[in-house]
Amino acid sequence: MPLTTHQDGGDDVRTTLRSTFAQAGADGFVHVRDIDSGAEFGHGADSRVVLASVFKIPIALEYARQAAAGQLDPARRHTVTAAYRAGGSGTDGCLHDVAMSARDLAFMMMTISDNAATDLLLDVVGLDRVRETLDSLGFEEFGVASCAALDDDVRRELSLAADRSIDDQLAGVPPQALLALGANDPERSPSSTPREVTALLAAIWRDEAGPARACAEVRDIMRQQVWQHRLVSGFPDGARIAGKTGTDVAVRNEAGVVEYPDGKRYAVGVFLRTHTPATRQPLADRAIGRAARAAVDQLRSRQ
Template sequence: MPVAARPVGAEQVHTVLSEIFAQAGVEGFVHARDLDTGAEFGHRADDRVVLASVFKIPIVLEYARQTAAGQLDPAARHTVSAAYRSGGSGTDGCRYDVEMSTRDLAFMMMTISDNAATDLLLDIVGIDRVRALLDGLGFTGFGVSSCQALDDDIRSELGFAPGSPLDDQLAGVADGRLLALGVNDPARSPSSTPREVTALLAAIWQDEAGPAPACAEVRSIMSQQVWQHRLVSGFPERGVRIAGKTGTDFAVRNEAGVVEYANGSRYAVGVFLRSSRPAERQPYVDRAIGRAARVVINHLRA
């Protein structure tokens, strides 16, 4: 029987989630909340999880708040230089310097998880301001970092030269060493809980995380994320809108976002998975994120 068609009592939901995660070979942590009624459901929702690029959500929020307050020019030009590029999506993989606006740095950071754009934008808005924002909103346990700092930690742990290219060197590292890296450990990497992540999303979607124009800009940018293989995979029908942010790092596969139905009902959901393999391509794991999100949202809708 398809997962979505099975009974949706709370204990049954936990059972189905455990089955989904076992089939994918992962540990799973989930939280979802109805943004209009406040109803919620969690599966290990208060365990700490590695955020990976999900930590970019408060960075784009701080960008939007500073822009709305007139403290930051969204059209100002900035150069993504070699100092920020280490290889990856978007400008992070460009061979030569790229110039773009402040707003487009935020856009690239959220839509394709561009790490170089992230670090430049974080320098512009200030990591101290992002930390103060999170603390002021009550999300004191929500971690944040530059991508470069995380890469430097990897180099240090593996004995690579500072600033050296990571991708080619990582190819020769045994899986066990990759899984033991600090970026996979919520005690040593930016982390939070699934419940705290959906609370942040709820604050953004309910215009409680800043001025309404700032929250609206974050929602708009997040709705344009390009990745369709995780959260979106659980909601293939027309008329369902999804805004989200993925996170990936060796054993970590995440996505957090908001699912909105044609009738206006809205659900913040975060699915955080820890795989036993550091492989770059794990389609069954990615698909488990969409399946798990669908199960818990179906439960709340029922």
């Protein structure tokens, strides 16, 4: 049941959130869940949002489940070839083939959001298996896809050349055409709701999304994410944070878990649809940390 203003007493926090998102030039959607008590706070928590690279969380989970079940050798090496590379972080921007273990593909996918590593790992574990796991856990509406498929959609929509970098070609596209892309639309791109995303994270942190060994591996990898400009920016050094960012043309997200020294654990999802397709949007990045902190503080004030 979605929380109402009267149930959670969060009028002031929602006013703060609306102001934060407005200053960042974005529409924002938030959900925070106390992993152990189940208490929650939301702002647009049941709105469908574009996941962008947040959809890599269930891919990591499926890898870890198969490894824990002995169906996949995490040490077996796989090669990221030119067929997977489109330019970007990690192996996605390498000039030559790179071989690494399945575990390290998952590590690159989650810590720096390496798209080439993502698509190779997805081929290893099987998109159908990821879908089956999500469905079995009750997340039938949680979207997932390969990064290449999403790139192909952009190429088709804008009639871009297949043999040239998408980023190079987007530089000459008018802003309104970029904002109209399906990549920004939850009806045409992998999507979910903030509430569903935090439910998946809570299941991983409570060892309910698979064998305890698999859930622990996902948690460990997510705690090593390198990006400090979104979720992490809102919390003090004493809090331990695991997260996964998501970025596309007009999408800025992060979902993760904040663990406080007092033992309290909070699954957090903040999803922004920005009003500009600009590549650099520091106000939107910082708004994610500020919104997450405001929502977590609201929950902590009630406990």
